[in-house]
Amino acid sequence: MSDVDRLQKRFAEIIASDHRHGGQLGIEQRAASLADEALNLQNSGSATQRVRSSLYASAAAFRSSAMWAAIDGRRYDDAKTHMREAQTLAEMSGDQAIKFRIWSHTGTMYRHLGRPADALAANDVARNLFLTRRDPLFASLGLARQGAIQGTAQDRSGMRRTFDQAQEAMLRSDPTEYRPVWMLAFYDQAELDSLALSANLALGDYPTAEYHAHRCLSALRPHMIRSRAIATTRLAHAQLAQGAADAATATAMKVPTDVATHHARVARMLQEFGAALRATAPGSTTAQTWTEHAATWRTTA
Template sequence: MKRRTLVGGVAAAAAAAAPGAAAPRRIGMSDVDRLQGRFAEIIASDHRHGGQLNIERRAATLADEALNLQNAGSATQRVRSNLYASAAAFRSSAMWAAIDGRRYEDAKAHMREAQALAEMSGDQAIKFRIWSHTGTMYRHLGRPADAFAANNVARNLHITRRDPLFASLGLARQAAIHGAAHDRTGTHRAFEQAQDAMLRADPGEYRPVWMLAFYGQAELDSLALSACLALGDYPTAEFHAHRCLSTLRPHMVRSRAITTTRLAHAQLSQGAADAATATAMKVPADAATQHARVARMLQEFGAALRATAPGSPTVQTWTEHTAIWRASA
């Protein structure tokens, strides 16, 4: 029996060494780099379109592709950790697209998968992204207690102590949650701390592509705008909207549409129906009809406009303009 086992082992070794035998594939950092390039494409699509189902599905497919590489060959522990981090990053983008598209049950499913993958990767930055997005999801769902709890997980990661920019983002989103909870004092304090942390951040420090692509003064003002609208502080909301729009980078098309819509709300709430309508009409047709959050905010704007100025020429102008949007969709 031992002889047969030995012979079988020698034969198997010989077959493996024979010319033309397929060697096990070696998975390396070049595979990770390729995935990172695809991740950058997902980020770019999100900033241009936001919330689209095709972005969510593409990100989820790429997450599976990253996971499949784990079983496609041999790899070092460093490579395997990076593959898990890549899978978590893609899954977090699928989660964000679902949040942005108001598909919250799908977002929760992506969240659970992303959190598990992030734990296996050990990557602090992607853990921060996932928990911070979770806080945002619960804020949109009107669950501030859960939003605070999730955002605090992100804020308590050691990356926020190492990098003030991560600390700033965590504080800015905390302030937005305070706004949704109608806590004026907490909102102002958190935004002051977020601004201070941003000013302390080293612009030359390495950060992941998703952070570099969106977080800066414009996003801080966008979150302040959201909080001030929730608090009913419309003049301050308008101030932050204008400052956000003046510093938004060209690729942030989705963010510009959201900010423009919020600015219209702030203006209308101050009684400036004509100015508000002119602002709302600047939102591109594709965002107005295809981005779930923008479309809903514009519907709410139209209802508020009709309640504020029923039967006025401004309402008629808005009605005609939205008909053009629908026709072009």
């Protein structure tokens, strides 16, 4: 188990790196390499069933982090390759929590690909695991991600109902219960509001999206650098859609340069913001300000 403990420490480092940088090819490659390292330990000597299961779970966890980094970096073909490997390893491990993570990430991947039916089907696999009946926090995360998918699918009433259920499940959860490091590192009220922000933005309910953006940003923990940039960019979109071009531009300019230039998802969202701003206020001082600001990224990238 000393090898497993060592791998768990490396996994915590991958999680921390993901929250700081997100989507980077280096994170994906490092996680995939550590997955292979965990599997190689299976072949070195004899081990108890407990150790073997733990090594498979570690390999699945690393592969799921590689999958998530690829999703976050919009490298979807690579994400699907990692997904298939991660699903196999998770089945071999028998670990419910890592199965949940992989299928929940699969749902998120299909949501980003604009395939809500596939996204719901994948997320349902996660939500139907016994773990979600035992732990309300896992149930809450499954419901919150379902709500985000329903927003993409334009299911307004279903989305509202699902987020109410996600909030209720979170309030029922016991904060002292043991949970894996990846869950503790990111899922809290801020993340629930982030998913609600995404859903309402997709539905075109911009005032509600802005409300959840402010709640999310006020509650985000300091290490959630990538999440803060995403929520800030979505807030800018919500403000612009309500006609507040000056406020929206000021918000978008708060995204740090290193995130704006090195995180594929944030970069795309900011490009879309710039296009929407130029369409909304062509030739304005505000649009010019944004263009000049964005130009500095190209010189510092």
